[in-house]
Amino acid sequence: MTILLSVTGFQPTRWLHAFQEAAPRRSILLQPNSVMDPSIEYAVVWKQPEGILSGLPNLKAIFSIGAGVDHILRDTRLPDVPIARIVADDLSSRMSEYVVWRVLDHFRRGNAYRMQQAAGLWHERMQPAAREVTVGIMGLGELGRDAAAKLHALGFRLVGWSRTEKHVVDVEAFHGAAGLDAFLGRTDILVVLLPITPDTRGILDSSLFSRLKHRTPIGGPVLINAGRGGLQVETAILKALDEDVLMEVSLDVFETEPLPASSPLWKHPRVFVTPHAAANSDPDALVPLILGQIDAFERGEPLRHLVDRRRGY
Amino acid sequence: MTILLSVTGFQPTRWLHAFQEAAPRRSILLQPNSVMDPSIEYAVVWKQPEGILSGLPNLKAIFSIGAGVDHILRDTRLPDVPIARIVADDLSSRMSEYVVWRVLDHFRRGNAYRMQQAAGLWHERMQPAAREVTVGIMGLGELGRDAAAKLHALGFRLVGWSRTEKHVVDVEAFHGAAGLDAFLGRTDILVVLLPITPDTRGILDSSLFSRLKHRTPIGGPVLINAGRGGLQVETAILKALDEDVLMEVSLDVFETEPLPASSPLWKHPRVFVTPHAAANSDPDALVPLILGQIDAFERGEPLRHLVDRRRGY
Numbered sequence: 001m002t003i004l005l006s007v008t009g010f011q012p013t014r015w016l017h018a019f020q021e022a023a024p025r026r027s028i029l030l031q032p033n034s035v036m037d038p039s040i041e042y043a044v045v046w047k048q049p050e051g052i053l054s055g056l057p058n059l060k061a062i063f064s065i066g067a068g069v070d071h072i073l074r075d076t077r078l079p080d081v082p083i084a085r086i087v088a089d090d091l092s093s094r095m096s097e098y099v100v101w102r103v104l105d106h107f108r109r110g111n112a113y114r115m116q117q118a119a120g121l122w123h124e125r126m127q128p129a130a131r132e133v134t135v136g137i138m139g140l141g142e143l144g145r146d147a148a149a150k151l152h153a154l155g156f157r158l159v160g161w162s163r164t165e166k167h168v169v170d171v172e173a174f175h176g177a178a179g180l181d182a183f184l185g186r187t188d189i190l191v192v193l194l195p196i197t198p199d200t201r202g203i204l205d206s207s208l209f210s211r212l213k214h215r216t217p218i219g220g221p222v223l224i225n226a227g228r229g230g231l232q233v234e235t236a237i238l239k240a241l242d243e244d245v246l247m248e249v250s251l252d253v254f255e256t257e258p259l260p261a262s263s264p265l266w267k268h269p270r271v272f273v274t275p276h277a278a279a280n281s282d283p284d285a286l287v288p289l290i291l292g293q294i295d296a297f298e299r300g301e302p303l304r305h306l307v308d309r310r311r312g313y
Numbered sequence: 314m315t316i317l318l319s320v321t322g323f324q325p326t327r328w329l330h331a332f333q334e335a336a337p338r339r340s341i342l343l344q345p346n347s348v349m350d351p352s353i354e355y356a357v358v359w360k361q362p363e364g365i366l367s368g369l370p371n372l373k374a375i376f377s378i379g380a381g382v383d384h385i386l387r388d389t390r391l392p393d394v395p396i397a398r399i400v401a402d403d404l405s406s407r408m409s410e411y412v413v414w415r416v417l418d419h420f421r422r423g424n425a426y427r428m429q430q431a432a433g434l435w436h437e438r439m440q441p442a443a444r445e446v447t448v449g450i451m452g453l454g455e456l457g458r459d460a461a462a463k464l465h466a467l468g469f470r471l472v473g474w475s476r477t478e479k480h481v482v483d484v485e486a487f488h489g490a491a492g493l494d495a496f497l498g499r500t501d502i503l504v505v506l507l508p509i510t511p512d513t514r515g516i517l518d519s520s521l522f523s524r525l526k527h528r529t530p531i532g533g534p535v536l537i538n539a540g541r542g543g544l545q546v547e548t549a550i551l552k553a554l555d556e557d558v559l560m561e562v563s564l565d566v567f568e569t570e571p572l573p574a575s576s577p578l579w580k581h582p583r584v585f586v587t588p589h590a591a592a593n594s595d596p597d598a599l600v601p602l603i604l605g606q607i608d609a610f611e612r613g614e615p616l617r618h619l620v621d622r623r624r625g626y
Contacts, residue, residue, distance in 0.1 A: 104414035122571035258435035
């Protein structure tokens with residue numbers, strides 16, 4: 001019956017109150033009573049301390065409160081129990097908001113108009129129609145598909161790329177190493193929603209940027225990364241910006257978070273920085289989904305959205 | 314057969330070429346051959362010179378290349394022929410892009426994050442869900458309804474206001490002077506897409522701003538005006554910003570355009586200025602629609618999207 005809530009970085013007390021309110025009969029702990037606490041059956045985690053789950057003899061499942069699970073899998077002493085991702089309309093909607101916001105801000109030349117405003121310059125820029133612009137989405141999971149649907153509704157053309165073959169309505173989909181060049185060659189605005197795995201670490205490098213379309217209807221290629229900071233090589237992003245291989249960039253995630261004060265990304269006029277805030281996890285929306293999984297599991301139903309540890313997501 | 318193309322401000326030659334290409338059998342003039350040129354049957358206009366249409370004996374109809382028609386109606390010597398607005402998916406889509414872009418930029422706190430970035434500050438802000446925020450749209454014509462549908466798809470709640478009663482799916486609609494207070498009292502982000510008429514001129518004033526919700530999930534009320542500059546009282550906007558009656562403002566239109574260099578709107582840190590660029594008129598998309606109207610009219614069919622001169626739109 002007992003749930004361990006091991007949440008680093010998010011506000012643990014908000015999550016504690018949400019669980020206590022939604023599941024008054026369960027015991028919710030922020031710390032195990034002991035290294036081998038036998039009462040704990042479920043762990044709900046974000047960046048749990050290394051090894052904290054390893055001695056719990058009755059642990060049955062681990063739940064992530066974020067879309068990614070890299071923060072769980074980096075624990076070298078992770079016990080061999082099922083891990084479930086969170087799949088929630090609330091989380092997908094927030095991520096799609098961020099993606100649509102950033103795509104529109106680049107597409108509608110927000111940066112250029114803000115600079116014109118600072119200079120007191122009244123000058124209308126050529127504005128292509130959305131149907132003339134292709135957004136390329138890397139990562140066609142729940143988040144990528146939701147973002148694609150919302151961008152499609154605004155009239156953009158969509159291409160997508162994923163590790164394995166996927167079919168997504170209204171998206172021309174490419175997959176695997178063999179499909180990457182064709183995908184990049186069609187992309188005007190690149191949106192990255194990949195999980196971080198040994199295969200994807202550092203994938204956003206100079207080689208990838210050089211394969212993007214060079215001329216685009218809005219002037220040059222744009223990168224938007226809301227996946228994980230480990231996907232990107234920040235020195236390569238800065239080089240690509242300075243060599244006009246990339247026109248503008250929006251980054252919500254970074255190699256090191258918080259982004260160090262010394263990073264040139266903070267001050268670059270064509271980089272937009274947010275503090276890993278693209279899709280925050282709302283306890284009120286997510287706690288009922290996690291409790292629903294636990295209740296179903298206890299009725300003997302299978303857990304949903306299970307992680308494949310070998311694959312890494 | 315002859316069409317007069319009287320386009321001030323837009324690029325006349327782009328329109329001329331689009332008409333010549335699409336209607337090679339018609340004669341297209343940028344100026345009448347004389348004040349009483351008998352050849353001209355149709356006028357396609359944007360801010361036509363005062364009186365230029367008044368002497369044309371065979372003029373049958375006037376077509377606007379923008380969504381509004383105030384630029385036509387201000388001509389005091391306008392002949393008594395039908396005037397047709399342009400209603401085009403292309404134009405509606407571009408306006409909705411602007412509206413969704415500005416709503417998301419305010420809702421997702423773009424201004425605050427840009428200031429944080431300039432200060433090198435890593436700080437995640439509380440982010441309400443879209444379903445907790447109500448966008449109020451003034452003006453429920455083609456543009457307002459399209460914007461409402463696209464905002465609804467992103468999860469926002471919608472209220473709307475129009476002069477006369479209208480029913481719009483997924484929008485709680487209010488109308489007339491009697492409905493204005495209730496509409497404003499529910500609105501977190503106010504989007505203005507009204508036509509300019511004697512009734513609406515200066516409607517965005519201190520009294521209206523004071524009736525908006527004072528506390529909103531994103532911190533304070535937001536104004537987005539993409540209708541006409543004459544709707545707004547700019548001194549009242551600046552006062553409302555400085556007294557925190559308005560939190561942030563996006564303006565695409567102004568009392569005087571181009572916005573004078575002396576206007577404090579240029580430099581205000583909570584105002585976003587674009588140069589009447591929310592929805593530019595694309596000749597390639599709009600010329601076929603105007604020619605389609607003319608062809609249908611010549612076959613004896615009625616003109617569509619006719620303007621009521623008394624009403625003003």
